[in-house]
Structure formats: C-alpha cells, structure tokens
Amino acid sequence: MELAGKVAIVTGASRGIGRQIALEVSRHGAAVVVAARTVEARRRLPGTIGETLAAIEHAGGRALAVQADVTQSDDLARLVSTTVDTFGRLDVLINNAANTQANTAPIDGYDRAVWLGQFDANLHGPFTLMGLAVPHMRAHGGGVIVNITSGAGDLVPVTASAVRDPDNPIHLPTLLGYATTKAALNRLTNAVAPDLVTDNIAVVAIDPGYTRTELVDLLSEQGLVDAEAAGPMEATVDVVLRVITASDPLEYTGQILRAQPDQVL
Secondary structure, rough: OOOOEEEEEEEEEHHHHHHHHHHHHOOOEEEEEEEOOOOOOOOOOOOOOOHHHHHHHHHOOOOOEEEEEOOOOOHHHHHHHHHHHHHHOOOEEEEEEOOOOOOOOOOOOOOOHHHHHHHHHHHHHHHHHHHHHHHHHHHHOOOOEEEEEEEOOOOOOOOOOOOOOOOOOOOOOOHHHHHHHHHHHHHHHHHHHHHHHHEEEEEEEEOOEEEEEEHHHHHHOOOOOOOOHEEHHHHHHHHHHHHHHHOHHHHHOOOOOEOOOOOOO
C-alpha cells in the first residue's frame, strides 16, 4: 500500500532497529508515532524519542513522540488514543519494543518476576496493542501489523553437549525468558492472522537476525558478543518496508520473514 497519508506507530523507536524503521517509514510518506520509554538520554545507550522525532521532522516528515512503557496497559491505550486523536487514523503498527535483558539463569534459578516481566514486554504488550489497533485499521479498510521477533524463538536440535560453538559470535547461553517469549509471539502472529484476513489486516513476524545495534556494541565492549559479525539494521528495515508497502500485504500474513536468511550462527 502507499504510505502517503497513512499513520504508523513504532514502539521501541528511541534507538536501534525501531528508530531506523521510524525514519524510513516517515521518508515513505507516513506520519509516524515514535513510542518508547526513553525521554532522557541514558549514560551508556544513546537515543531518546525526542531525538528520533527531531530527526524525522528535520527530514521534512510528520511525527509525534509518545512516552510509553509496553508493559503498562494504560500507556498502550493512551498511545493509540493519542495517535488517533492527533492524526485521525492508524494504519500500521510495528511492535518492535522488547525486553532483551540477557538473563542467563538456569530454570531452577530463574527469577519468576524477571520471567513475567519479559512476558509483559515481549508478548502481552504486542497482544494488547494489536487489540487496540485493529478496530481503527478495520474502520479504514485494513492495515498491517508487524511483530519484530527473533531466531531465539525457533526450535533447535538438542545435542548431548551444552558447549556452544566457539566460532559463534554470540557468547551467551540460552536466554530462557527471551527465547520463550519470542516463540510465543511467533505463534500469536500466526494464530491471529486468519481471523483478520477478511478485515484486510495483515499480521507478519519479521526476524532481524543477529543485527548490529547500540546494544550489540555495548555487549561487544563487555566481551559477550562479536559486533563485527552482526548484520546491518538496514536489512530489517528493508523487509519491513517490503511488507507494509506491498500491493497486497496479505500475501505475507501469518508468516515469519527472515531479514538475514543466509546468516549462520
């Protein structure tokens, strides 16, 4: 669909992939609502919603910054209502925000509060926003929902050894909470897609692959990952744009698309 005259919400848009998506969606003509928690710059991770807003406006785009915590249902309701009150519609939802805390605890030592917090951010947040967005999309003849997922949610072979490949650029054990929530997000995407086909609303999961973001650079400084092996953020942005500007986004609905399908970790 043409993005000129359309309205998009991008969560987690203060930095990283979310920021790049917001910038490119704006360049293609949509008004963009930039949503994230970060209003004041952090000490170690750059980026705020105000900075993303300023970058869009500097390039001649229309945008609005809304502080929102995706674990808080009141914030999400306010995000959608503010979007519609300001721009009159909602056509595209990019669920990018996620709790990516690298909790490596084994299951018998995994803190339940941490586990539930990851579900609140990575699954319940997108679920809630989808439910809030769909009536507005339906009222204007359709829309596109993109859930940013991860290969961490894929089923993998179980081997006799728990030792990781030393050549793998990610030097972390399995992140139970993150992996499980992304698997659930994939199935949510796939399960809800058939119900929305008649409303002309596509629901698609996109896996960026191992991507070089500000967080990856920070983890690289700590020796936890090899940032040089990570792919560019542009790969994910390109796939997102391919989906939301498609003549018929429903051709992708219910699927997981891989931004770096040839990447081997």
